[in-house]
Amino acid sequence: VDIGRKAHYCYDEDDLKALLDRTTKNYSIQRFKGLGEMMPQQLWDTTLNPETRRLRRLTIDDAARANDVFSMLMSDKVAPRRQFIETYGHKMDDSLDV
Template sequence: DKIIIMTDADVDGSHIATLMLTFFFRKMKELIENGHVYIATPPLYLVKKGKQERYCWTEKERDDITQEFGVKGVHIQRYKGLGEMNAHQLWETTMNPDTRILRQVNIDNAAEADRVFSMLMGDDVPPRREFIEKNAHYANIDA
């Protein structure tokens, strides 16, 4: 009874999730209204030191855990995509029903995704430029 959108944890994954939400909002709105659409939240980082390891979903969380572990000897793995995780990691963080984090999509956030997608992909340049200038500092652009 769940449709789970599972994309990479980076900006590209967010873009793909927005496209998918826009599709569901425009063509199958009842699935959202009835609570069947979810977004999986894979981690962006794995922080390891010795036998300790913790997954992180944000840069702040990564920095906090790095400080907690002590900077020396800490290894940080950045996941640019789900394909960079081995099968065990993907199961443990994103697919296991007992441990995964799913965000249920509601009509408010689907409507916002539709609005933003329409604005970003539309022909009216000034609102798109304003949105990008206002929100670009939130983007974690992959090199």
């Protein structure tokens, strides 16, 4: 969120709401869909800086199954992806930013 000449980074909707509740100035919100959209300084500020980054450990119980699902989700074939989303979409964790 750009407020004046300063950039503020929000990690979730609660952070964004708290920030906007504290400001009376004009602001603009930019959301990055991928790292390739960022300028080098923005990438450092949001992802690489050890002072501000957040790292989370992920554990995969079945790596082969996870690989199959990711391959299907990233494939050009729409029908299997659509079927997967229709079957399992209701189980998505609302805290995920997808």
